[in-house]
Amino acid sequence: MGLITGGAFISLQSNAFSKLKRDKTIRGTVTDGRRGVANVVISDGYSVVVTDAKGNYTITTDDRATNIFMSTPAGYEFKTDYHITRQYETLGSRNEYNFKLKALKGNDKKHSFIIWADPQVKSKKDVKEMMDTAVPDVKQLVKSMGPDALVHGICVGDIVWDNHALFPDYNQAVAEMGIPFFQALGNHDMDYRMGDDETSDKTFKEVFGPTYYSFNRGKAHYVVLDDVRYLGSERLYDGYISENQLSWLAKDLKYVAKDQLLVISVHIPIHNSVKNNAELYALLEGYKNVHIMSGHTHYNLNKMTNGIYEHNHGTVCGAWWTGPICEDGTPRGYGVYEVNGTDLSWYYKSTGFDQTKQVSLFVEELTNQKRLIANVWNWDPEWKVEYFLDEKPMGGLEQQKGFDPLAVQLYRGDKMPVTRSFAEPKKMDHLFMAHFNPSVKNIKVIATDRFGKKYTVSLDA
Secondary structure, three states, X not given: OHHHHOOOOOOOOOOOOOOOOXXXXXXXXXXXXXXXXXXXXXXXXXXEEEOOOOOEEEEEOOOOOOEEEEEOOOOEOOOEEOOEEOOEEEOOOOOEOOEEOOEOOOOOOEEEEEEEOOOOEOOHHHHHHHHHHHHHHHHXXXXXXXXXXXXXXXXXXXXEOOOHHHHHHHHHHHHHHOOOEEEOOOHHHOXXXXXXXOOOOHHHHHHXXXXXXXXXXXXXXXXXOOOEEEOOOOOOEEEOOOHHHHHHHHHHHOOOOOOOEEEEEOOOOHHHHEOOHHHHHHHOOXXXXXXXXXXXXXXXXXXXXXXXXXXXXXXXXXXOOOOOEOOOOOEOEEEEEEEEOXXXXXXXXXXXXXXXXXXXXXXXXXXXXXXXXXEOOOOXXXXXXXXXXXXXXEEXXXXXXXXXXXXXXXXXXXXXXXXXXXXXXOOEEEEEEEEEOXXXXXEEEEEEOOOOOEEEEEEEO
């Protein structure tokens, strides 16, 4: 493990992207150890080419390019260092960059992935909490999938909280989880005081490589984008996808069939917080099965826009490592996704609990009645939420916007929570309510997700 914080990762102080003299045209091969591999996508972040029948490629690099990367094809392992993915090379003085692939032992039509949103460690205390809770939870989950399961992770940004010296601690967490992990850039992963958006990702690139790229597994095509635009003043940013990225994505998608499963990971939610989201949606027209993975908000929300399903995830850190839940009452945790061909199913995994924890119940005392509140944090319109009073079926609960009672207790007010008092309860639409007579002794709620899985929670009134 000592290597993880040492030579295995590029020094944060190194000038990895010094302009060294090289030709504009770069060439190389992609091989599987025996022969060249055809039709592998190679890019410098500006141009996109594919290898020929013998695995050879040539690419004319842009003056702004810092890396050359391979969109790892289906059927092959992801190249990693201590499970941090390394499907790229840093451009230097060489004119040739070769990539080697290793075939998977089995078919990758079925595989899984997890989405970590906002680990956001700021101190060694936060790191310890992450290592003591989130990391063992993932290890247990992966173990439960069986020894032959194919599973990878994607962190959708805010790996750290402005403290880039903790990137190696995150890398150690990934190494311990033992699955390949891809990274997206978050606003707290940027360099401030370094100019504008073009230079704000310098440290991130030195540690994790390109800020936008793609890869494949089975019949799924994965894209990671940088949708955080630094505005040149400390901590000032907005949600925006650069024109360079959109141009690159259009070229990348030329090699993706319209009926493939397309998974796009970003930090800032696309549906309501990215200023030029219409341009992205336009590029995705005609793709029948698109899912966007985002973080940033510290709450959980599912949203359909233009036929595209966006999963805005609750966070690994909850409300900045101050309590067991996010600001909307979602337990701290992560998304778990299961791929079968082009079909995708999912659930939210609460840290420290098994898959069945999908609902929190509360009963509030009123003047002459009681109120039931059910928080179904991964709800979407395909869910059904029913309730029973003393085993008598009462039908569906009424959906309302409101605050999670535990979030109010833990976070409301300028003195709560003690260490990070800026955390406040968030009003959300995945709350369900009913009023009932104080004579009722037992309450039961059954929430059925879009895949037909039922989650039952009972509570003595």
